[in-house]
Amino acid sequence: MVVPAAQEEEGMKKIRFTPLFFRRIHKWVGLILGVQFLLWALSGSMMALLDQEKVGGHSAQASHQHALPAGDYIAPAKLALDGPVLGIALRSLATRRVYELRSTTGTRLIDATSGAPVRVDEQVARDVATMVNEAPIRKATLLAEPNVEAREHEGTMWRLDFADAENSSAYISADTGRFLVMRGDTWRTWDFFWMLHNMDYVNRTSFNHPLIVFVAFGTLWLSGTGFYLLFKSFSRADVRWLRRRRKSAVKLGAG
Template structure:
């Protein structure tokens, strides 16, 4: 087995290839950072307006008249589509009821389309039920409805599958920013964290690159490079000292 010799040539070869790989990443960092600074954050953060309705308190049935057999952990009254709704949660399940009739409300495609029309006047291109969040709605958990609009931003709105509440809306401006964010933090899977193995490996690669670079720089000097310094010091030592007048 051939023995590895840790010579300047050995480190120079590794330094060259590591420098090439990390150099590409440095370019991506520079481009992505510049693009994130250029993109208007108002377009990235833009969200559809939330329509607030005053809570109707008259004509409501008592919650115990709904006839639920399961225990209730939380209870909420809110307005949606101009009608009061009871939102009851128990045993990990959320159920909705019309607060005036007690009828059960199912969060289906028709209801989601109705709520989506209230936040965006554009034509709805498609509605789909997601079993799990995608990258655009990664801050949330559980199944959700996705509504795609035929507008200038190709907006997609996400509604919780159990409550029908609007979770988030994303457009092309956000998608462009998120792409450059992915390049910048090198999290190509989840796009959420700087603390992952790939970027840690790159950090150690940069440390290796700087260390070997300093080593090779030191090794590139010879005694001939310092002759001018010796001559300069010799001339200074031979020059006569100034006399006092």
């Protein structure tokens, strides 16, 4: 028997908008989003329990830096410059004094006393790292690009791993020799739960990426259908029960 198109469409509409249909969808969507709700609660609790100083205290600038002493430095005008310079600064590089020259092609370092070019090699990176952490250095690695721990920075950098309780790692710019950031196990733990919390499993930086937006709208839909099913769950018997309770209270008050 062939069902007319009009009847078939009418039947689909009745199934689509019945409380039973919404209850079934609500149940499965609630199960899926419930897992994320659990992860939000777990990750939020863990981030709140971690030591704030150990988590947030690793991005401060080198505390061992000190003011430049007076000395016989080469005048900037006598430096051998290749092309126009956008900026120049006299600063310390561990125990050395250097000029940092910024141009359209990048950044160069020149020894402030000899005028010789300075390259940030492994030894220079180690010298800078010891200014921010006195623990022994276990390993030095040159990174062609930032990893997850140093994602806020750009360019080539050195990673110096220390043999301390936090398994700390200092990141030093291979272009400027500047200390960039320090990371430890507490920060790494916090960063893992931050990844779970903001659902950015790749970059761990965005809080409005498509996945979390989709989950947010799913939560909104879940709330809406939940209220709909709540009101649909009431019947006339519930209302009659409330009326009987109210009448009984009135009679007791009158007696």
